[in-house]
Amino acid sequence: MSIDEIDRRGFYKDFHAYGDKLINQYMKIGDLELEVRNVPVVISGMGGSGAVGDIIRDFLYYSSPIEIIVNKSHELPSYIDDSYLLIAVSFSGNTRETLAVVEEALRRNMPVVAISTGGKLAEYSIKKKLPHVMIERAMAPRSGLPGLLAAALRVLEADLSHSYEKDVVEASRYLNYVIRAWKPIEGSKPWSLAEKVMGHIPIVYVPHNLTSLGMRAKAAFNENAKTFLYWDTYPEIYHNEVMTYQAEVMHKIKPIFVGGGDKSRFLYDLLSEKGLSPISIEYPSDVGRLAALLKMVLLFDLASIYLAVISGIDPYPVELINRIKEL
Numbered sequence: 001m002s003i004d005e006i007d008r009r010g011f012y013k014d015f016h017a018y019g020d021k022l023i024n025q026y027m028k029i030g031d032l033e034l035e036v037r038n039v040p041v042v043i044s045g046m047g048g049s050g051a052v053g054d055i056i057r058d059f060l061y062y063s064s065p066i067e068i069i070v071n072k073s074h075e076l077p078s079y080i081d082d083s084y085l086l087i088a089v090s091f092s093g094n095t096r097e098t099l100a101v102v103e104e105a106l107r108r109n110m111p112v113v114a115i116s117t118g119g120k121l122a123e124y125s126i127k128k129k130l131p132h133v134m135i136e137r138a139m140a141p142r143s144g145l146p147g148l149l150a151a152a153l154r155v156l157e158a159d160l161s162h163s164y165e166k167d168v169v170e171a172s173r174y175l176n177y178v179i180r181a182w183k184p185i186e187g188s189k190p191w192s193l194a195e196k197v198m199g200h201i202p203i204v205y206v207p208h209n210l211t212s213l214g215m216r217a218k219a220a221f222n223e224n225a226k227t228f229l230y231w232d233t234y235p236e237i238y239h240n241e242v243m244t245y246q247a248e249v250m251h252k253i254k255p256i257f258v259g260g261g262d263k264s265r266f267l268y269d270l271l272s273e274k275g276l277s278p279i280s281i282e283y284p285s286d287v288g289r290l291a292a293l294l295k296m297v298l299l300f301d302l303a304s305i306y307l308a309v310i311s312g313i314d315p316y317p318v319e320l321i322n323r324i325k326e327l
């Protein structure tokens with residue numbers, strides 16, 4: 001059966017266009033003006049929109065001059081005050097949690113910038129005279145990641161008076177390069193990954209400064225393939241989770257090691273001896289942090305889409321999420 005028979009809307013094509021979308025939206029949005037400079041930020045959003053905050057925090061893990069807090073709820077912690085800038089991200093612009101956070105930020109006199117494709121967030125921004133970055137539509141929030149990310153980076157650039165253009169250009173080129181070999185065909189890397197995890201519960205281990213990848217991989221498998229994926233981080237697992245492998249091993253799980261050093265290799269070998277056939281994925285070391293991270297995000301995004309297709313599941317619809325939004 002061909003991918004187009006299962007993924008009838010051609011959802012996978014949105015992901016294949018990540019590289020172009022990232023650079024096009026970044027260039028189209030252009031330089032932004034903000035009234036604040038060098039202030040710490042709270043990036044708030046849910047699901048596919050919330051992934052933007054995680055990715056930016058990890059991208060700037062070693063280089064951010066400011067504190068970056070990622071918020072994924074309808075509330076703000078008590079210590080957030082008007083010295084922070086709120087970047088509110090909602091693809092649809094209608095997510096209640098994100099709208100509630102904007103209202104709360106205004107109650108605290110925080111500066112706010114909103115990012116969406118329109119919706120109530122755009123309307124509210126006009127009403128309250130808040131800066132709003134309108135991004136282009138994609139088929140779904142999760143496939144709108146490049147546009148959301150481009151917009152949030154532009155906001156950060158204005159806050160920090162620093163350009164991330166080199167990183168964005170490199171990431172875009174790199175994504176366009178890798179996608180050429182990542183088609184929905186047997187033998188391509190994401191397709192092979194999907195085949196290997198088929199019938200298993202993947203457990204992805206990532207370095208502590210790449211939690212965005214674990215979270216995004218989980219969300220992609222949940223929403224696209226409608227299946228579980230769990231994740232954890234090095235070095236924390238060496239202090240707890242490893243013990244589960246000492247005792248009985250469940251053959252329905254598929255450990256996936258992303259990056260890691262000697263300790264992860266030790267664990268990989270141990271699990272191989274126990275017959276678990278773990279997977280090891282090399283983390284790119286020949287490109288900058290944004291390019292490397294987005295390549296890994298795309299790998300898991302595509303693996304989740306291809307897994308859905310192999311399993312005969314349409315990756316696009318997310319009825320239960322939509323039903324719960326109505327409650």
Ligand code: PA5
Pocket residue numbers: 046047048049050089090091092093094095098140141142223318321
């Ligand atoms: O990917 C999805 O469809 C969801 O995770 C949404 O991103 C989430 O429900 C929040 O909606 P929005 O991105 O429109 O704010």
